[in-house]
Amino acid sequence: MVFDVVKDRLAVWRDRREVARQRLEAADEFTWVWSDTVNPCSHEFGADLTCRETNTLATLFRLFHHWNTANQLQKEHERGPNCNNAEPHPEIVEEDQ
Numbered sequence: 001m002v003f004d005v006v007k008d009r010l011a012v013w014r015d016r017r018e019v020a021r022q023r024l025e026a027a028d029e030f031t032w033v034w035s036d037t038v039n040p041c042s043h044e045f046g047a048d049l050t051c052r053e054t055n056t057l058a059t060l061f062r063l064f065h066h067w068n069t070a071n072q073l074q075k076e077h078e079r080g081p082n083c084n085n086a087e088p089h090p091e092i093v094e095e096d097q
């Protein structure tokens with residue numbers, strides 16, 4: 001009885017861990033898909049991002065080491081009409097530095 005409860009908890013924990021793993025994998029694949037298809041011009045693909053959205057996406061790309069994609073996205077946004085400095089953008093660090 002007690003053992004079953006522990007087993008159930010373990011199953012739930014393992015399940016959560018599996019979901020977390022799948023989310024990470026999906027996020028990783030998303031960054032690859034974006035880097036391959038949307039690069040080099042996000043505007044051509046209708047991306048119309050706010051400062052916060054840009055930072056969120058750029059952070060994701062940097063975490064998965066798509067440095068050029070992150071930098072390009074941020075540069076395009078900062079040059080575009082949607083950047084109103086609602087949220088500050090981090091300094092761009094180029095990959096080869």
Ligand SMILES: [Zn+2]
Pocket residue numbers: 050051052054077078082083084085086087089
């Ligand atoms: Zn902005």
